[in-house]
Amino acid sequence: MKTSALQVERAAYQPKLPKALQGAVKVQEGAPTQSVDDQEEIQKLFPHTYGMPLVEFVPGEHTESKRLNVGVILSGGQAPGGHNVISGLFDAVKKLNPENQLYGFLMGPGGLVEHHYVEITKDFLDPYRNTGGFDMIGSGRTKLEKEEQFEKGLEILKKLDIKALVIIGGDDSNTNACVLAEYYAAKEYGIQVIGCPKTIDGDLKNEQIETSFGFDTATKTYAELIGNIERDCNSARKYWHFIKVMGRSASHIALECALQTQPNICLISEEIQEKDQTLNEIVENIASVVAHRAHEGNNFGVVVIPEGLIEFIPAIGRLIGELNDLLAAHGADYKDLDKDAQRKYILEHLSEANRSTFETLPEDVARQLSLDRDPHGNVQVSLIETEKLLSNMVAAKLEQWKKEKKYDGKFSPLHHFFGYEGRCAAPSNFDADYCYALGTSAVQLIANGKTGYMAIVKNTTSCTDEWKAGGVPITMMMNMERRNGEMKPVIRKALVDLNGKPFKTLVEHREEWAKKTCYIYPGPIQYWGPSKVCDQTTKTLSLERE
Secondary structure (H helix, E strand, O other): OOOHHHHHHOOOOOOOOOHHHHEEEEEEEEEEEEOEEEEEEHHOOOOOOOOEEEEEEOOOOOOOOOOEEEEEEEEOOOOOHHHHHHHHHHHHHHOOOOOOEEEEEOOOOHHHOOOOEEEEEEEHHHOOOOOOOOOOOOOEEOOOOOOHHHHHHHHHHHOEEEEEEEEEEEEHHHHHHHHHHHHHHHOOOOOOOOOOEEOOOOOOOOOOOOOOEEEHHOOOOOOOOHHHHHHHHHHHHHEEEEEEOOOOOOHHHHHHHHHHOOOOOOHHHHHHHHHHOHHHHHHHHHHHHHHHHOOOOOOEEEEEEOHHHHHHOOOHHHHHHHHHHHHHHHHHHHHHOOOOHHHHHHHHHHEEEEEEEHHOOOOHHOOOOOHHEEEOOOOOOOOOOOOHHHHHHHHHHHHHHHOOOOOOOOOOOOEEEEEEHHOOOOOOOOHHHHHHHHHHHHHHHHHHOOEEEEEEEEEEOHHHOOEEEEEHHHHHHHEEEEEOEEEEOOOOOHHHHHOOHHHHHHHHHHHHHHHHHOOOOOOOOOOEEEEEEHHOHHHHHHOOOO
């Protein structure tokens, strides 16, 4: 594998571990836990993995030499730091016993079911240390939810004498990990299952998970790009840049990038939902800022838009809910019809209020909402060009105001979508350390007989020595939600807290950033130099932990 000069230098970086993981480890158990909601239903579904205690690792006196083989799966979308989780797993497994083996299942959970795997050795692993991407073993979106999948996976786990499986993924993948852990525990197969919290979207967090890995690196990468655009914008002074950033279910990325770069406008989906704003109200608010800046002689600006915005506009959210049920119950009736027939069928089966909303949407957006879904049954909002939809509607509003003599400026929009640009960036020092500690924690959970847990690392705004490592039962984070027309147990997503300090900081500066040009150009992620620059955490995390 060819390597760049940066990759060669980064390979030499040794991730730092919390004190509790640097030597021998002892387990400290807390009180029994319960799910965040729907306790009776979750307990019935997970009788063998419900109510387990929180776990924290503290320095111990000696390390027992344990013989065990471990399997690892990368599941879902890529996030910077995944290779360091595997590095942490490998080093910790070998530290327990040099004879231990680590196996990677190829291209996600499907690799377990299809028996596609590779043994991860030192020579195989070393070129991937501190690198971005999931290309070491690949990832996939196969859902582990059927008994035949579990049994098929068991065959290869037994063949390789694997005692534990680590699933590195987001909320859906870790929900599947918990389902698998429960199944193997109920059958007394002796296979442990541990999860690791991954998603650049930042929506897999709670009191126990301070941040999901990859969020730090991805937001720094996007903020660099947004800062570059802001500088270009402030140089040319003739374009309005509409920038959509990843974040289907929550606006954490948009908020963090706004805190780092101070654009003129940053839309927060959760706020729009809370205020029950319509699409027209959102457009009018943007147009008002454009008009004000034009009056001041500034026909330029930057708007940051979260990818999942369209789902959070209440009227459209209600429409999507009904479309989900319609697709689950009658999708087979209309999916093969031509476009006109499909639209007619859908309109005939929608309630009056949702029919009105559906009719107002552009045809391509309506089609995205009604037909196309990802493997988890979610609307593929990344394919909806929300940034263009908004800028077109703003242009129409400004044209109307121009006729009414309320506006006399120039509006030239440009569009950007930052998604894949951040998912596989070389991990920041924070993510390199955090992920390595997560992998090490996962092995300690395995060594101490745990299953159905997610590895966690807390106190992450302090120096790494003071980080606290441990595990949280996955059932503790679960509730029941409607998916594909039926109620299912899932890990509750963390949305932007409208009472939290990160959002309140945005609100405090919103009017100033809208009217003035307050851009910040954060520059690229730094690996060498003053610790104050290189090792700083996200604005979100530092504000939340104050």
